[in-house]
Amino acid sequence: xxxxxxxxxxxxxxxxxxxxxxxxxxxxxxxxxxxxxxxxxxxxxxxxxxxxxxxxxxxxxxxxxxxxxxxxxxxxxxxxxxxxxxxxxxxxx
Numbered sequence: 227x228x229x230x231x232x233x234x235x236x237x238x239x240x241x242x243x244x245x246x247x248x249x250x251x252x253x254x255x256x257x258x259x260x261x262x263x264x265x266x267x268x269x270x271x272x273x274x275x276x277x278x279x280x281x282x283x284x285x286x287x288x289x290x291x292x293x294x295x296x297x298x299x300x301x302x303x304x305x306x307x308x309x310x311x312x313x314x315x316x317x318x319x
Contacts (some may be wrong), residue, residue: 228285229314233301241271244306267296271277
């Protein structure tokens with residue numbers, strides 16, 4: 227499994243609302259679907275401490291090379307919420 231993160235976000239309720247706006251069909255986890263309606267990635271809101279959260283996006287093994295679709299969702303969230311996008315090696319994207 228490959229993961230990406232949008233870190234250093236604020237209020238988890240706002241993060242959840244924006245994620246639901248982008249991926250409205252399923253929550254906890256939010257699912258990004260491939261064109262064949264197969265799950266491409268799963269997005270979870272993680273609360274680190276009071277008022278601080280991040281989004282973790284886990285790419286399905288069947289879609290391991292579809293990073294750009296997942297990063298597009300995280301970048302749109304970043305436009306709306308701020309934060310920093312990182313990969314699972316802690317590299318800033």
